[in-house]
Amino acid sequence: xxxxxxxxxxxxxxxxxxxxxxxxxxxxxxxxxxxxxxxxxxxxxxxxxxxxxxxxxxxxxxxxxxxxxxxxxxxxxxxxxxxxxxxxxxxxxxxxxxxxxxxxxxxxxxxxxxxxxxxxxxxxxxxxxxxxxxxxxxxxxxxxxxxxxxxxxxxxxxxxxxxxxxxxxxxxxxxxxxxxxxxxxxxxxxxxxxxxxxxxxxxxxxxxxxxxxxxxxxxxxxxxxxxxxxxxxxxxxxxxxxxxxxxxxxxxxxxxxxxxxxxxxxxxxxxxxxxxxxxxxxxxxxxxxxxxxxxxxxxxxxxxxxxxxxxxxxxxxxxxxxxxxxxxxxxxxxxxxxxxxxxxxxxxxxxxxxxxxxxxxxxxxxxxxxxxxxxxxxxxxxx
Amino acid sequence: xxxxxxxxxxxxxxxxxxxxxxxxxxxxxxxxxxxxxxxxxxxxxxxxxxxxxxxxxxxxxxxxxxxxxxxxxxxxxxxxxxxxxxxxxxxxxxxxxxxxxxxxxxxxxxxxxxxxxxxxxxxxxxxxxxxxxxxxxxxxxxxxxxxxxxxxxxxxxxxxxxxxxxxxxxxxxxxxxxxxxxxxxxxxxxxxxxxxxxxxxxxxxxxxxx
Numbered sequence: 099x100x101x102x103x104x105x106x107x108x109x110x111x112x113x114x115x116x117x118x119x120x121x122x123x124x125x126x127x128x129x130x131x132x133x134x135x136x137x138x139x140x141x142x143x144x145x146x147x148x149x150x151x152x153x154x155x156x157x158x159x160x161x162x163x164x165x166x167x168x169x170x171x172x173x174x175x176x177x178x179x180x181x182x183x184x185x186x187x188x189x190x191x192x193x194x195x196x197x198x199x200x201x202x203x204x205x206x207x208x209x210x211x212x213x214x215x216x217x218x219x220x221x222x223x224x225x226x227x228x229x230x231x232x233x234x235x236x237x238x239x240x241x242x243x244x245x246x247x248x249x250x251x252x253x254x255x256x257x258x259x260x261x262x263x264x265x266x267x268x269x270x271x272x273x274x275x276x277x278x279x280x281x282x283x284x285x286x287x288x289x290x291x292x293x294x295x296x297x298x299x300x301x302x303x304x305x306x307x308x309x310x311x312x313x314x315x316x317x318x319x320x321x322x323x324x325x326x327x328x329x330x331x332x333x334x335x336x337x338x339x340x341x342x343x344x345x346x347x348x349x350x351x352x353x354x355x356x357x358x359x360x361x362x363x364x365x366x367x368x369x370x371x372x373x374x375x376x377x378x379x380x381x382x383x384x385x386x387x388x389x390x391x392x393x394x395x396x397x398x399x400x401x402x403x404x405x406x407x408x409x410x411x412x413x414x415x416x417x418x419x420x421x422x423x424x425x426x427x428x429x430x431x432x433x434x435x436x437x438x439x440x441x442x443x444x445x446x447x448x449x450x451x452x453x454x455x456x457x458x459x460x461x462x463x464x465x466x467x468x469x470x471x472x473x474x475x476x477x478x479x480x481x
Numbered sequence: 482x483x484x485x486x487x488x489x490x491x492x493x494x495x496x497x498x499x500x501x502x503x504x505x506x507x508x509x510x511x512x513x514x515x516x517x518x519x520x521x522x523x524x525x526x527x528x529x530x531x532x533x534x535x536x537x538x539x540x541x542x543x544x545x546x547x548x549x550x551x552x553x554x555x556x557x558x559x560x561x562x563x564x565x566x567x568x569x570x571x572x573x574x575x576x577x578x579x580x581x582x583x584x585x586x587x588x589x590x591x592x593x594x595x596x597x598x599x600x601x602x603x604x605x606x607x608x609x610x611x612x613x614x615x616x617x618x619x620x621x622x623x624x625x626x627x628x629x630x631x632x633x634x635x636x637x638x639x640x641x642x643x644x645x646x647x648x649x650x651x652x653x654x655x656x657x658x659x660x661x662x663x664x665x666x667x668x669x670x671x672x673x674x675x676x677x678x679x680x681x682x683x684x685x686x687x688x689x690x691x
Contacts, residue, residue, distance in 0.1 A: 154649065198508070200508030325537050328620070329621075411507070413511065415509075415511060415541065424540060426586070428584070438545075441543040443541040451620060
């Protein structure tokens with residue numbers, strides 16, 4: 099195995115020289131890997147010479163399971179892809195099926211999708227920043243601060259869907275349940291208080307010298323490489339790629355909302371970290387506008403068949419801007435009740451393509467920060 | 482941009498390439514472009530670099546397995562029945578050979594166009610069937626082509642680092658193929674005996690034997 103990983107030019111112990119490379123395996127139980135992810139790292143002293151990610155520890159062949167399941171039957175399974183933001187996974191899948199079968203979504207359902215989707219983005223970015231700071235050694239406090247906010251949003255999800263993380267909220271042509279009484283007031287309160295948390299959090303660490311030292315100029319991703327390697331989401335925008343699928347595809351009703359797309363200059367870890375702050379502020383604006391203008395009406399298209407749902411033969415690729423990047427679903431139908439081909443385009447997996455490029459020549463401690471700033475979830479990488 | 486215009490433009494740029502527009506009857510209307518394997522690399526290069534096209538962002542790469550299938554059609558033929566020529570309906574069976582298909586979903590960040598699904602097809606479904614790798618053109622295909630190699634068994638020529646990615650290195654089969662036989666739970670029996678041993682042997686013979 100090692101012969102295939104390392105090219106012939108790299109000898110682990112060069113003969114006749116004092117130099118020696120050290121091969122270590124970071125993970126799968128390393129705390130910075132957010133699950134079961136492994137990196138085979140070759141070190142020259144403290145510096146990284148080679149880095150090969152190894153994954154598949156959580157592989158359960160989600161795609162094969164979905165191909166043996168009805169269309170609706172795999173909706174709860176999509177929760178388990180990126181288990182931090184299950185609602186956006188539902189949305190991506192519902193969007194692809196709606197494209198495949200030509201289903202219209204009522205206005206109120208689109209608003210509910212935007213509200214829950216942006217709440218998902220808030221809690222994902224908040225916890226990501228907490229995790230990143232935790233990885234870099236600011237033990238405990240920042241993560242717990244972020245989690246208090248995340249907890250409030252998860253409570254909202256529980257009140258709405260019955261589950262904190264495995265929400266299973268979307269249906270083809272709409273959403274599963276309407277808002278319970280008093281939910282909107284509670285959500286308004288959470289969203290109104292959110293900018294205060296952001297201000298506090300930014301003051302706490304954004305201009306912290308140790309943080310700047312650890313993150314600025316580290317793991318620089320160029321704009322060209324970002325596009326070439328298919329990097330999407332906040333990571334691409336931190337490198338200056340102006341590509342937000344909410345703006346490009348105008349899926350849902352995002353064209354009705356005015357929000358800005360923050361872009362980074364340097365593409366380093368610090369930019370990726372700041373990108374999350376800026377995106378959360380825009381999400382708060384979208385949420386406030388959506389909750390103010392939420393229309394009445396049905397929450398699901400009444401013409402959509404729930405039982406015996408068989409889309410006509412054909413195929414569709416639907417994608418959304420999930421908090422981690424471009425989440426796509428590719429479906430091929432042969433007219434039967436289960437998809438002939440079901441494919442998830444996981445943003446985390448594709449964003450990992452450049453991990454080695456970012457880490458070469460850096461210290462081991464930087465690898466931890468770089469990996470944290472990519473924002474991966476292993477449920478989605480391994481599927 | 483219209484798919485037909487892209488097709489005619491590419492045919493001018495890459496002499497000898499055989500392109501075909503594959504219609505998609507679903508409401509999504511995402512028609513795709515089928516390219517022959519000899520010219521796939523050159524076509525992909527122009528798709529990426531030609532100033533009018535600029536499909537610089539390859540988002541999704543995936544495989545589809547189409548096993549060989551029999552299609553029966555009723556055909557009227559003339560036949561001698563009891564010495565008299567008559568029109569007789571007969572069922573003719575034709576076999577469509579199996580193929581493994583690889584689909585690339587292309588977008589343009591610069592011009593904000595897409596998706597353009599680009600397809601390639603293998604000639605058969607044998608083990609170790611080859612296709613050209615497009616990783617040198619779009620780096621984003623690197624892990625996703627590895628995944629297709631792992632789960633479908635397509636070998637990509639020109640891929641810099643073609644190894645299994647989700648399954649372990651010693652694994653032999655390709656789980657996403659339609660005729661894949663999932664392992665029985667015999668593995669969990671520490672000392673397989675009687676019917677468990679029988680099932681284990683049956684699975685091994687189905688999976689090709691070892």
